Amino acid sequence: MDYEKIAREIVDLVGGEKNVASLVHCATRLRFTLKDETKANKGKLENTEGVITVKVSGGQFQVVIGNTVPEVYSAIGKVSNILSDSKSSESTDEGKKGNIVGRTIDVISSIFAPLLGVMAGAGILKGLLLIATNFNWLDTESTTYIILFAASDSLFYFLPLILAVTTARKFEGNMFTALTVAGALLYPSIVSLHSEGVATDFFGIPVTMMSYSSTVIPIILSVIVMSKLEKLCNRLIHESVKNFVTPLISLVVMVPLTLIVFGPIGVNTGNAIADALVTAFGFSPLIAGAILGASWQLLVIFGVHWGLVPVFINNVAVYGRDGVKPAATASVFAQTGAAFGVFLKTKNKKLKALAGSATITALFGITEPAVYGVTLRLKRPFIAGIIGGAVGGAIIGHAGTQAFASGAPGLLTLPIFYGPGGEGFPGLIIGIVAAFLISAVLTYILGFEDPVEETEANDESKEIKEKSDEKVYSPLSGKVVALADVPDPAFSSEAMGKGIAIDPTVGRVVSPVAGTVTVAFKTKHAIGLVSDSGAEILIHVGIDTVQLDGKFFTSHVNQGDKVAVGDLLLEFDIEEIKQAGYKVVTPIIITNTSSYTEITATETSSTSEKEVLVRLNV
Structure with a gap:
């Protein structure tokens, strides 16, 4: 797959890089914040190779790619300046458009999306270590365990440092200053003030010391304010000294301010949210699990699931565990089961292949291909997935x-749910199996509108067309000229393909086939078509007329338009073109000549529109 080609098409169809305020990616999506969403061509993007679908939600223009999103994201960095760390103030202002919910979700997803891959990897490793120690396969005192545990836990321990980077990128603050502020929160002497219970003040102002390891909210609040302070300082401080005076002011102000204000607020807010969710699940874990299991994929579709991601992470930080996320796992396996049900039932070969590959992908936590490509499109399977998710979520919630x-729910991340003694883990396995089987069975029983008959008919019709001869009708009226007599070796040598030419008497070109416009040159002097039977045709009006840059030409079609035989494609002024010093003899080339055993041109000396000009024998 040509990722750079896909990247260029995506950048162009979102309105160009100047229309992009910011871009991040998660496990399957490119998440654009656009300055003007009306400039994006959503329809063409959805039909672009490598793009599964496009969603506009939460203040973001989301291009769903699937498993290859990191490669496409990287390619965008190669073909554009979108991933540059420096963004203009204009882009920040534009990114603030939208309602408060949309802006909030945009902020959360931009901050956390870059971490999901490594967070899942670290989470899996941590889960495997839990299993290994529970079964006495590994001693917690061994140096092997200590090294592996450090690898699995460092992300979470130093989470404020990593969030400082992603938050600074989002709010266009200095990443190194943000890292320094976060580092101060984890500095050994600061940690000692909390652990030893030392009464702390800052110039007489009491400081409530807390543990900031693994915390989420304090550093995000701090870096947001820091980025505003930096912009203010950079406007007021002279250029000759601002490069070191601004960081100085930021550190002197933000570290104490974070410890005095943002730290306590953030930690206490996080604790309150965690307590509220624990209380909700404590009141009725079965009902709460059923609701989350049923609704999680709906939240993902609208992009609002990002509001819960910090909650999951915060619960692990506060309690060392999270009882909310497991129910979401049921939703993932439910949609997987629904896609598998489609795979079993459909007679459509293409849909069966899509459903099969989507099922495998979804088993590992990437559900977008299954949801957007299969279950949601067919409707009933998606509903079956919601029902299966509710049942599985209820079982998981009841099991506690x-x-x-942290990690995206999937087969590989199941170890993150295995804690001391393995309590609740059997319930998880029962829940996800139930979600999968119920969704698959319901999908098979309820059925769906299978496009098998229509597709088979189309395939059969296409096969008949491909096996029969094809006629290419004349796109112009005029004198027939042998291709060898065209005064341009690119055409006369048949290097571009076999065909014929016409010296036109009327300045109009109509479609010689029923098909699609594949190329509509900006200079309007030429047009490319592909017939419904597969013939690729180039109509080039005149010799070297590209130099006219569209002058004396009028185009009536755009790339991608469907056309029938005789539909007007373009018009041109014969006399004006001749007076400008150009010949109007027009080659009609079959550019995929090698696909045919024989190409026979008409033997008449003149032709009119819609008369048979060339016969193609397969």
Whole structure:
């Protein structure tokens, strides 16, 4: 797959890089914040190779790619300046458009999306270590365990440092200053003030010391304010000294301010949210699990699931476990089961292949291909997935399953749900199996509108067309000229393909076939078509007329338009073109000549529109 080609098409169809305020990616999506969403061509993007679908939600223009999103994201960085760390103030202002909910979700997803891959990897490792120690396969005192545990836990321990980087990128603050502020929160002497219970003040102002390891909210609040302070300082401080005076002011102000204000607010807010969710699940874990299991994929579709991601992470940080996330796992396996049900039932070969590959992908936590490509499109399977997710979520909630690390729900991340003693883990396994089987069976029983008959008919019709001869009708009226007599070796040598030419008497070109416009040159002097039977045709009006840059030409079609035989494609002024010093003899080339055993041109000396000009034998 040509990722750079896909990247260029995506950048062009979102309105160009100047229309992009910011871009991040998660496990399957490119998440654009656009300055003007009306400039994006959503329809063409959805039909672009490598793009599964496009969603506009939460203040973001989301291009769903699937498993190859990191490669496409990287390619965008190669073909554009979108991923540059420096953004203009204009882009920030534009990114603030939208309602408060949309802006909030945009902020959360931009901050956390870059971490999901490594967070899942670290979570899996942490879960495997839990299993290994529970079964006495590994001693917690061994140096092997200590090294592996450090690898699994460092992300979470130093989470404020990592969030400082992603938050600074989002709010266009200095990443190194943000890292320094976060580092101060984890500095050994600061940690000692909390652990030893030392009464702390800053110039007489009491400071409530807390543990900031693994915390989420304090550093995000701090870096947001820091980025505003930096912009203010940079406007007021002279250029000759601002490069070191601004960071100085930021550190002197933000570190104490974070410890005095943002730290306590953030930690206490996080604790309150965690307590509220624990209380909700404590009141009726079965009902709460059923609701989350049923609704999680709906939240993902609208992009609002990002509001819960910090909650999951915060619960693990506060309690060392999270009882909310496990129920969402049921939703993932439910949609997987629904896609598998489609795979079993459909007679359509293309849909079966899509459903099969989507099922495998979804088993590992990437559900977008299954949801957007299969279940949601067919409707009933998606509903079956919601029902299966509700049942599975209820079982998991009732079992009291906990997550002990972060990671996207899937087969590989199941170890993150295995805690000390393995309590709740059997309930998780029962829940996801039930969600999968119920969704698959319901999909098979309820059925769906299978496009098998229509597709088979189309395939059969296409096969008949491909096996029969094809006629290419004349796109112009005029004198027939042998291709060898065209005064341009690119055409006369048949290097571009076999065909014929016409010296026109009327300045209009109509479609010689029923098909699609594949190329509509900006200079309007030429047009490319592909017939419904597969013939690729180039009509080039005149010799070297590209130099006219569209002058004396009028185009009536655009790239992608469907056309029938005789539909007007373009008009041109014969006399004006001749007076400008150009010949109007027009080659009609079959550019995929090698696909045919024989190409026979008409033997008449003149032709009119819609008369048979060329016969193609397969």
